[in-house]
Amino acid sequence: GGSPLRLGRPCLRRSRPSRHGGSGPPAEPCPKRPYFSSFVARTNTCGELRSAHVGQKVTLYGWIQYQRQGLFLVLRDFQGLTQIIIPQDEARSHVKELLSSAPVESVVRVTGVVSLRPPGQENPKMPTGDIEVKVETAEVLNSCKKLPFEIKDFIKKSEALRMQYRYLDLRSFQxxxxxxxxxxxxxxxxxxxxxxxxxxxxxxxxxxxxxxxxxxxxxxxxxxxxxxxxxxxxxxxxxxxxxxxxxxxxxxxxxxxxxxxxxxxxxxxxxxxxxxxxxxxxxxxxxxxxxxxxxxxxxxxxxxxxxxxxxxYEEALADYGTDKPDTRFGMKIVDISDFSQRLGIHFVQNALSYPHGTVKAICIPQGMVSDIFTYSVRFILKSLLTKFLGQEQQSELIQELKMQVDDVVLLAAGEHKRCSALGSLRLESADLLEAAGLVLRDPAVFxxxxxxxxxxxxxxxxxxxxxxxxxxxxxxxxxxxxxxxxxxxxxxxxxxxxxxxxxxxxxxxxxxxxxxxxxxxxxxxxxxxxxxxxxxxxxxxxxxxxxxxxxxxxxxxxxxxxxxxxxxxxxIAFPKSFRGRDLMGNAPDYVTAEELEPYHIQVSWPVAEAEAKKN
Amino acid sequence: GGSPLRLGRPCLRRSRPSRHGGSGPPAEPCPKRPYFSSFVARTNTCGELRSAHVGQKVTLYGWIQYQRQGLFLVLRDFQGLTQIIIPQDEARSHVKELLSSAPVESVVRVTGVVSLRPPGQENPKMPTGDIEVKVETAEVLNSCKKLPFEIKDFIKKSEALRMQYRYLDLRSFQxxxxxxxxxxxxxxxxxxxxxxxxxxxxxxxxxxxxxxxxxxxxxxxxxxxxxxxxxxxxxxxxxxxxxxxxxxxxxxxxxxxxxxxxxxxxxxxxxxxxxxxxxxxxxxxxxxxxxxxxxxxxxxxxxxxxxxxxxxYEEALADYGTDKPDTRFGMKIVDISDFSQRLGIHFVQNALSYPHGTVKAICIPQGMVSDIFTYSVRFILKSLLTKFLGQEQQSELIQELKMQVDDVVLLAAGEHKRCSALGSLRLESADLLEAAGLVLRDPAVFxxxxxxxxxxxxxxxxxxxxxxxxxxxxxxxxxxxxxxxxxxxxxxxxxxxxxxxxxxxxxxxxxxxxxxxxxxxxxxxxxxxxxxxxxxxxxxxxxxxxxxxxxxxxxxxxxxxxxxxxxxxxxIAFPKSFRGRDLMGNAPDYVTAEELEPYHIQVSWPVAEAEAKKN
The missing domain is CATH 3.30.930.10 (Bira Bifunctional Protein; Domain 2)
Incomplete structure (x- = not known):
């Protein structure tokens, strides 16, 4: 037993004076929350501030997510977003100048006072949506040049581009x-x-x-x-x-x-x-x-x-046609060899005469309604029931497979031990059913x-x-x-x-x-x-x-x-492409013959490449 | 802050019935001690049992450290040693037979009752020295063939042998x-x-x-x-x-x-x-x-x-002649260039005339008493004081270096910026002093x-x-x-x-x-x-x-x-030798040309080896 992992939701604690060089988390009892602002000059992360912090002077470090008309900006760090109000008074015009001219994704320090947002301007979707920080001083620590893509989760990027600029993709929430x-x-x-x-x-x-x-x-x-x-x-x-x-x-x-x-x-x-x-x-x-x-x-x-x-293993193969069954949904494989034996249909009995000959079926619930199978398949299925089977046999099969109206049954007759074909068919059917809007495999269920x-x-x-x-x-x-x-x-x-x-x-x-x-x-x-x-x-x-x-x-x-x-x-922080390449750093890479020398190896260039090198 | 690491000394807790398949440590409040007997059939480790356990039936797993005349044996696991009393009654003769014939380092299971040792036979040096376990049933899980060396810490083994049989060396306490x-x-x-x-x-x-x-x-x-x-x-x-x-x-x-x-x-x-x-x-x-x-x-x-x-860095080089000073002891390097300048000795002034020319000294406390320096060096030192320096200059130098009777002073004159020679000399002097019995660098001090x-x-x-x-x-x-x-x-x-x-x-x-x-x-x-x-x-x-x-x-x-x-x-559990070899598994090793093929490399044999291969 034991309690499951608690994700680091921000812990509401009073922010304290800058503890630069402080060595431990604050003494308040908040045991499972790490202290993210130790050893640095910030007082809080961008996800922490709440109405309880109003009136406190805070220092935040983060990236400019968004900036509007020199009036306010949204500052982002790993823990969240905070709305920052840019000062409009003459005495702080340099702060306004700094913050309004910094490109998005520039990294800045801001120091200011936590204030309640004006009534009606709270953002209930944002954990820090009750407050804003009125900037007094600010510093652009590093400016950002034009981005190859926007750091927003909803923008679709090609994976190759994301991998090339992995350090930017890492800034995404996900x-x-x-x-x-x-x-x-x-x-x-x-x-x-x-x-x-x-x-x-x-x-x-x-x-x-x-x-x-x-x-x-x-x-x-x-x-x-x-x-x-x-x-x-x-x-x-x-x-x-x-x-x-x-x-x-x-x-x-x-x-x-x-x-x-x-x-x-x-x-x-x-x-x-x-x-x-x-x-x-x-x-x-x-x-x-x-x-x-x-x-x-x-x-x-x-x-x-x-x-x-x-x-x-035997059960898994028999019931699911795989040794790693997805048990979130049914559609198990059913052996109907005994039933089929009694049908007296020639090609079925022929299949059953082989050493591992069986007839197996899966019943796909609502397969007809979801209209996902091609006519040809449906035709064969229908024909099996109506043309080869008598009324009594039809009933028996329906009972054996617990079929309901609009279900589709897939049958496989042949010499198979592992049912892997039916196992794949089961998964593909699930894909098709889900594409048609049914939820079979809820990814949130384990x-x-x-x-x-x-x-x-x-x-x-x-x-x-x-x-x-x-x-x-x-x-x-x-x-x-x-x-x-x-x-x-x-x-x-x-x-x-x-x-x-x-x-x-x-x-x-x-x-x-x-x-x-x-x-x-x-x-x-x-x-x-x-x-x-x-x-x-x-x-x-x-x-x-x-x-x-x-x-x-x-x-x-x-x-x-x-x-x-x-x-x-x-x-994975820095994954390789499916060809095994690091698209950011360009690995693997060529090395010189001198670098290979201590290892007593040399490259055997494939003929085509050797030829190309010559020319 | 925070409390320092507590090493896993055995936690005195009542042993419980075998919790095979149990999933957690016992409920008793003993938070910092791991539960070593979860998920297995043992009730205790070989380091756990105390007089509080007397009367309990326990199951231990371990290696035979020592066995004497079919009377008792000492069972060892990662946590300690327990004395096991071999039954002498006829009904359990097979247990006696099993345990007395098993070679040392065989791995066994024993089940028996914890008893107090007879008065006078307690072993205060052994954490489990108050008790012994009277065996009822036993099983030899795996016998041990003749060992290449004894698993006792006091036996000196060659490191190559220890590395070859690393899995045996790992059984040592250290x-x-x-x-x-x-x-x-x-x-x-x-x-x-x-x-x-x-x-x-x-x-x-x-x-x-x-x-x-x-x-x-x-x-x-x-x-x-x-x-x-x-x-x-x-x-x-x-x-x-x-x-x-x-x-x-x-x-x-x-x-x-x-x-x-x-x-x-x-x-x-x-x-x-x-x-x-x-x-x-x-x-x-x-x-x-x-x-x-x-x-x-x-x-x-x-x-x-x-x-x-x-x-x-500058201070480290000047005072210790190295950028990683051992500050457990003194013997700092002292710059006596100014003093030396005034001596009017030709070769000293010559040394000082170079761009980085200095005269530096280290004073080795009790260097004479410990009788560690060769006569020649001592002679030079003595001669410097007595032959080149007047009485007043001698006093000045003694004061400058805070010398005491029987101290030895090493001087270096020349063009040096980093004093690395004196730094090495300082460490070598420490080696010599310690070889003579003085403790300068207590390894227990950090x-x-x-x-x-x-x-x-x-x-x-x-x-x-x-x-x-x-x-x-x-x-x-x-x-x-x-x-x-x-x-x-x-x-x-x-x-x-x-x-x-x-x-x-x-x-x-x-x-x-x-x-x-x-x-x-x-x-x-x-x-x-x-x-x-x-x-x-x-x-x-x-x-x-x-x-x-x-x-x-x-x-x-x-x-x-x-x-x-x-x-x-x-x-390190499985270290390489200083030549980078794994002496247990014999790595690195030859591979075939076919194995190199997918990597487009071939071995360039050094001439001598290529020749040898030909013949």
């Missing part, structure tokens, strides 16, 4: 909110892990070496010819070694790296909340994570309830789900007679399936668990193998891998390694779902 | 203490920055591009031929851009990278507490850092007092010191007619010296400040240039650098960049000084 909320959620997570549950924050190396199958790991040339570090995809090996080292409870907000080339909504570097515990089982990790999320959950979002529901009992191994995609780890080779088999490991490894379930939020995978982990012999068997006999590269880990398991398990939460994805961002780029 | 204290100090720093003072924890990219003069930056090949990311030495540019973006108060526990080849006590990756604030001056940052260190300072170390003393007013530019080492930044090109000039920038830049002091602890630099920062024109002048006119690579930063300054400044604390060094570690390697 990015300020996203980054501050992210910081606060992570801080609450740290409190929960470190202060409440005794976890140790340990930093693990990011310069390591390639792991087997680490094709997506960035390389870092070293000064030893031919030798490279690699940037790990996760601290997996290190956190297990920390358990062997008796650290007992480890966590880290870990920077991870994955080189996937160009992929939308992936970043070459990303962050995970990385956790490992000794002497724990699957249930322990799940309860820990539920407590963690509940404790750190922002107050201004709809709350999460614990424990989270759990579903096996459905967490554990998916468990994954297979330990899967057939390799390029060579299905060989096996690869469904997750990674350190995952422990399900205790009930251990003996199958030696007879039929394909049937072994693992102690892996995924955490799914609204249809997105936001975390995954497992109980690990702590027995060296078992680990060696999995690596060498099942996966046919050279265990030599992992000899340090295998060695470590032989020295009294404790049973252990853990999890990693994808922080960028989690935060983007919490704030309802379109992309993880909106919760 | 490394557990160091890593846990580090975690707790950083957590307290976060509380101070984030919860008390409204700083935002922002993660900045580590895949960026080369900065000008970034010869020490690791390169990361990208999939675009010839283009490389680089791993930044600090988030300097990003934190300044965050200020332009209105983040106002930024901090990050930032991973930084520096490729310096082989250097003792440096790591290719290291961590800094990285801080930046808008609208702040030098005084504001200094008070912030003093508050931060005081708030996060461990309770079991001698406290630090604030404000820290401050010294100019002397923080600000060093300020550094020069903004220094002559380039390889070409003294050109200038380079003393720190980095973003450092603002001292307000009093701004006009000198255009006339005599060598005379300009900066707004840089270093934080020194016991003679080690543990932090440094500055007020930055926020004016684009000034920044461009410094880059192009003073430093003669191509400002194009920094165009994004120069651009950013033109869009209403606020005045800002910051600091970075070297976390590894700071923690190593706090815990009194010999090397920063002792406060």
């Amino acid at each position: 990015l300020q909110y996203n980054l501050r909320l992210r910081s606060q959620i992570v801080m609450r997570m740290r409190e929960y892990l470190c202060n409440l549950h005794g976890f140790v924050d340990v930093e693990t190396p990011t310069l390591f070496k390639r792991t087997p199958g680490g094709a997506k790991e960035f390389l870092v040339p070293s000064r030893e010819a031919g030798k490279f570090y690699s940037l790990p995809q996760s601290p997996q090996q290190f956190k297990q070694l920390l358990m062997v080292g008796g650290l007992d409870r480890y966590f880290q907000v870990a920077r991870c790296y994955r080189d996937e080339g160009s992929r939308p909504d992936r970043q070459p570097e990303f962050t995970q909340i990385d956790i490992e515990m000794s002497f724990v089982d699957q249930n322990g990790i799940q309860r820990l994570i539920e407590g963690l999320l509940q404790y750190s959950w922002p107050e201004d979002r709809s709350p999460v309830t614990t424990p989270f529901p759990s579903m096996t 459905h967490f789900l554990w998916v468990v009992d994954f297979p330990l191994f899967l057939p390799k995609e390029d060579n299905p007679t060989e096996l690869e780890s469904a997750h990674h080779p350190f995952t422990a088999p399900h205790p009930s399936d251990t003996s199958l490991l030696y007879s039929d490894p394909t049937k072994v379930r693992s102690q892996h668990y995924d955490l799914v939020l609204n249809g997105s995978e936001v975390g995954g982990g497992s109980i690990r193998i702590h027995n060296a012999e078992l680990q060696r068997f999995v690596l060498e006999k099942v996966l046919k891998e050279d265990s030599e590269v992992l000899s340090h880990l295998l060695d470590a398991l032989e020295f009294g390694a404790p049973p252990h398990g853990g999890i990693a939460l994808g922080l960028d994805r989690l935060i983007s779902l919490i704030v309802g961002a379109q992309s993880i780029r909106d919760v | 490394l557990q203490y160091n890593l846990r204290l580090r975690s707790q100090i950083v957590m307290r720093m976060r509380e101070y920055l984030c919860n008390l003072h409204g700083f935002v924890d922002v993660e900045t990219p580590t895949l960026f591009k080369r900065t000008p003069g970034g010869a020490k930056e690791f390169l990361v090949p990208s999939r675009e031929a010839g283009k490389f990311y680089s791993l930044p030495q600090s988030p300097q540019q990003f934190k300044q851009l965050l200020m332009v973006g209105g983040l106002d108060r930024y901090f990050q526990v930032a991973r930084c990278y520096r490729d310096e080849g082989s250097r003792p006590d440096r790591q290719p990756e290291f961590t800094q507490i990285d801080i930046e604030m808008s609208f702040v001056d030098q005084n504001g940052i200094q008070r912030l850092i003093e508050g931060l260190l005081q708030y996060s300072w461990p309770e079991d170390r001698s406290p630090v007092t604030t404000p820290f003393p401050s010294m100019t 002397h923080f010191l600000w060093v300020v007013d550094f020069p903004l530019f220094l002559p380039k080492e390889d070409n003294p007619t050109e200038l380079e930044s003393a720190h980095h090109p973003f450092t603002a000039p001292h307000p009093s010296d701004t006009s000198l920038l255009y006339s005599d830049p060598t005379k300009v002091r900066s707004q840089h400040y270093d934080l020194v602890l016991n003679g080690s630099e543990v932090g440094g920062g500055s007020i930055r240039i926020h004016n684009a024109e000034l920044q461009r002048f410094v880059l192009e006119k003073v430093l003669k650098e191509d400002s194009e690579v920094l165009s994004h930063l120069l651009d950013a300054l033109e869009f209403g960049a606020p005045p800002h400044g910051g600091i970075a604390l070297g976390l590894d060094r700071l923690i190593s000084l706090i815990v009194g570690a010999q090397s920063i390697r002792d406060v």
Whole structure:
């Protein structure tokens, strides 16, 4: 338990004389609100002033959001907006001159007295809307040249432009909110892990070496010819070694790296909340994570309830056609093979005769009303009911699928085990229904789900007679399936668990193998891998390694779902483009041959580029 | 202010029935102690049990530290040691068998009843020394093979062996203490920055591009031929851009990278507490850092007092011969040029005739008694006093240097501005005095010191007619010296400040240039650098960049000084060797040519190695 995260709404406190050099928040009891004006000359932020401050002399620092005819301006900082009245008297004409000529987005200091706005001019939409500050002195700290775009949230900008001028985009309300909320959620997570549950924050190396199958790991040339570090995809090996080292409870907000080339909504570097515990089982990790999320959950979002529901991998595939089901809406997949068998329709029975032959259906509520399916599809559906089925069979099907008037049913007959086609169809139907105005997946509602009992191994995609780890080779088999490991490894379930939020995978982990012999068997006999590269880990398991398990939460994805961002780029201060480029600083960039020399490497220019360089 | 960090001494609380799956610490008011037994089946850690627990049934998990004749064993976990009494009755012979045959460092579970030790057998040196646990059931979770060394702190191991088996070394009391204290100090720093003072924890990219003069930056090949990311030495540019973006108060526990080849006590990756604030001056940052260190300072170390003393760069060089003086002891350098001038000794006057010619001295208290200087040196000293100086001059010198009987004086005459030779001599003298048994530099005493007013530019080492930044090109000039920038830049002091602890630099920062024109002048006119690579930063300054400044604390060094570690390697979980190698996992390592292909690079083997490969 614990109270959810309170976002830093301004705390009403009397402003005090400038505490330049003051070292602590004010003594008034206001424990959960940070003091934003310590160590600087401002008395208040631009979001703080209320009618209770009237009569006080204040100093604010901020950006000119708006200025009108030399009469007033709106000053903005990270916490809000304050209306500033520009003096009109002759004695302060220089202040008027300064403030009326400064371009918008110039950064200024103003000192003045808080006053009530004239009656009728209050702005109830603005937290500081009851007051205004009558300027006495002002200073333009830095002027702003013409902007490439306006800092207003409603103006649509191309994302490339926003990324090029990221430092301007960061001034927007939404990015300020996203980054501050992210910081606060992570801080609450740290409190929960470190202060409440005794976890140790340990930093693990990011310069390591390639792991087997680490094709997506960035390389870092070293000064030893031919030798490279690699940037790990996760601290997996290190956190297990920390358990062997008796650290007992480890966590880290870990920077991870994955080189996937160009992929939308992936970043070459990303962050995970990385956790490992000794002497724990699957249930322990799940309860820990539920407590963690509940404790750190922002107050201004709809709350999460614990424990989270759990579903096996098999159930998820059967009911939702995916291992990360979005459980905010129904439209589950229904197996109507038995029913279909009895229909006596030739092509249906043919489909059912294959090893994994099934007939499955999803029923889309109000699919007809929302008028979203093409005539051809609708025609097939209608024809199925009316042409192939008798009246009694129609009723039976309607009952089986709990169909109502105007529902649309999609059927798939064929040799499928995972129903991924129907799973995609379910999501696409939801898109179509929402495009037609129905709300199926409220982004303000949070459905967490554990998916468990994954297979330990899967057939390799390029060579299905060989096996690869469904997750990674350190995952422990399900205790009930251990003996199958030696007879039929394909049937072994693992102690892996995924955490799914609204249809997105936001975390995954497992109980690990702590027995060296078992680990060696999995690596060498099942996966046919050279265990030599992992000899340090295998060695470590032989020295009294404790049973252990853990999890990693994808922080960028989690935060983007919490704030309802379109992309993880909106919760990262300086994201890369989907091609992995920093559009602001222009990275990656060319380097000279001399700079490569200490690393004993040279560029192998692709033929076309080499030719172009010649000419 | 704020109370200093309390280290996690065990909290005496009644142990409760196994709360497997429990989600929170117990309800008893014990706010600052984490609950180490949540989410697992143990009831207590091995450091917790006291006489108040007598009669309770407990379950402990830990490693066998010691076992004697099947009678008892000592169980160890991260929190302490507990004596376990092995049952001797026939009914539990299998438990006896299990526990007496398990090798040391095997990991076991024991369940039993807490009992008082028989009178006279208490161990007052052991926090759990009043009790023992009488085992009822036990389980060997993982056996330990023969150890490469014993896990006892008093056994000297070679550091290479310790690093190879780092996971075993981590079980030692000292490394557990160091890593846990580090975690707790950083957590307290976060509380101070984030919860008390409204700083935002922002993660900045580590895949960026080369900065000008970034010869020490690791390169990361990208999939675009010839283009490389680089791993930044600090988030300097990003934190300044965050200020332009209105983040106002930024901090990050930032991973930084520096490729310096082989250097003792440096790591290719290291961590800094990285801080930046808008609208702040030098005084504001200094008070912030003093508050931060005081708030996060461990309770079991001698406290630090604030404000820290401050010294100019010039004073530091003149008095201590270094810009990071160890102020725990005296032996300051004294300029006796005036006195020496009057001596009329030819070689002294010759030295004084040079532009920076001076005669300086340090007086080493009890230098004679401690019998540490070689006869030759002593002879010269004696001869100076007796042969060259008259009685009156001798008295004058003795008074000038406040010499006492048995003190030794070292003199240096010559053309020196920085006194670095005498500075080194001062430290070496301290080494010698301490080797002779005197305590000059108590490692338990903490002397923080600000060093300020550094020069903004220094002559380039390889070409003294050109200038380079003393720190980095973003450092603002001292307000009093701004006009000198255009006339005599060598005379300009900066707004840089270093934080020194016991003679080690543990932090440094500055007020930055926020004016684009000034920044461009410094880059192009003073430093003669191509400002194009920094165009994004120069651009950013033109869009209403606020005045800002910051600091970075070297976390590894700071923690190593706090815990009194010999090397920063002792406060890092998985350090690299001084050659930059991971001796446990064997990184960096060779990769295949195929693995290099996507990055369009190939290895240029040095001639010797290429030859060797051929044969």
